[in-house]
Amino acid sequence: xxxKPDDYLIDKVIKGENNAYAELVDRYKQMVYTLAYKIVxxxxxxxxxxxxxxxxxxxxxxxxxxxxxxxxxxYKIAYYRSLDYLKKNKRxxxxxxxxxxEEYNIASLDDALDALEAKDRTEIIxxxxxxxxxxxSVLITLYYFETLSMNEISKVMGISxxxxxxxxxxxxxxxxxxxxxxLEKEIIHSYGRK
Amino acid sequence: MEENKDKKLDDFVKxxxxxxxxxxxxxxxxxSIMSKIAAQKENSTxxxxxxLISKTGWLVLxxxxxxxxxxxxxxxxxxxxxxxxxxxxxxxYKIDFFDTLKQLRLPNTLVYGLMGLTFFIYVQIIFLKKHLxxxxxxx
Numbered sequence: 001x002x003x004k005p006d007d008y009l010i011d012k013v014i015k016g017e018n019n020a021y022a023e024l025v026d027r028y029k030q031m032v033y034t035l036a037y038k039i040v041x042x043x044x045x046x047x048x049x050x051x052x053x054x055x056x057x058x059x060x061x062x063x064x065x066x067x068x069x070x071x072x073x074x075y076k077i078a079y080y081r082s083l084d085y086l087k088k089n090k091r092x093x094x095x096x097x098x099x100x101x102e103e104y105n106i107a108s109l110d111d112a113l114d115a116l117e118a119k120d121r122t123e124i125i126x127x128x129x130x131x132x133x134x135x136x137s138v139l140i141t142l143y144y145f146e147t148l149s150m151n152e153i154s155k156v157m158g159i160s161x162x163x164x165x166x167x168x169x170x171x172x173x174x175x176x177x178x179x180x181x182x183l184e185k186e187i188i189h190s191y192g193r194k
Numbered sequence: 195m196e197e198n199k200d201k202k203l204d205d206f207v208k209x210x211x212x213x214x215x216x217x218x219x220x221x222x223x224x225x226s227i228m229s230k231i232a233a234q235k236e237n238s239t240x241x242x243x244x245x246l247i248s249k250t251g252w253l254v255l256x257x258x259x260x261x262x263x264x265x266x267x268x269x270x271x272x273x274x275x276x277x278x279x280x281x282x283x284x285x286x287y288k289i290d291f292f293d294t295l296k297q298l299r300l301p302n303t304l305v306y307g308l309m310g311l312t313f314f315i316y317v318q319i320i321f322l323k324k325h326l327x328x329x330x331x332x333x
Binding site for chain 2: 140
């Protein structure tokens with residue numbers, strides 16, 4: 001399937017062709033849904049927030065100036081919608097309080113993960129990321145998965161590139177620690193079964 | 195040493211995050227967004243703002259008013275209606291009334307107070323209007 005550029009589709013939507021918007025939704029729904037899920041940490045709520053995001057983006061499409069990428073603009077809406085959702089529902093999301101000064105060993109962590117079956121591995125990693133505070137989790141996804149630049153992330157989350165650097169540093173340490181803890185539990189658990 | 199370790203961790207997290215990929219929303223995700231957008235369009239045509247008195251309405255009203263004034267001023271109207279009190283009688287009442295008003299003296303404090311009150315009532319109208327409008331605003 002040939003990928004039409006975002007701008008082309010946006011022009012079409014503004015001219016009244018709604019089908020073009022469906023194409024845009026399909027292109028970004030996974031990322032938007034993932035971002036929402038990282039923050040609200042619940043599938044149903046994330047679905048609602050993600051849908052909201054796309055409806056809001058559709059209504060505001062005329063205001064989209066194109067001085068940033070469409071994706072960045074969309075992620076920003078998603079990010080703020082998710083935070084709003086939490087605030088509105090006064091929900092506190094349970095996240096772990098890991099002391100990042102704790103030591104961890106990447107080499108053994110990597111080995112332990114490799115030893116697991118693919119399905120278990122994905123499950124454990126997902127679980128660990130889910131335990132991170134929402135903002136760290138969003139940051140890690142945007143940086144490592146979407147490979148956005150610091151400047152783009154700064155536009156999405158409204159924090160300075162320097163802060164992002166510091167938070168990324170802490171976030172990945174925290175992630176390593178959570179993974180290590182979870183893996184230990186998993187290993188003990190699987191020994192128990194044998 | 196510490197930097198090297200962080201670099202390793204950086205690579206590790208990159209690998210891990212790429213590995214798990216993204217979450218997938220439900221199958222009817224796109225469809226329900228499109229139907230929400232469609233519903234929203236229908237809604238907005240139903241509740242579209244329509245003034246009580248249309249532009250043509252105002253034009254007709256203005257024309258009628260102008261015509262009446264023109265008729266009173268330029269029209270050949272006989273105002274000598276027998277049963278109306280003569281102009282002098284009406285005028286004398288009026289003059290009496292205004293004379294008594296002139297003698298009325300209010301303390302300055304009361305005048306300032308009343309002026310302040312009037313001012314704030316007008317200010318309040320603006321805020322109340324905004325407040326009431328916001329009550330119906332969606333989102």
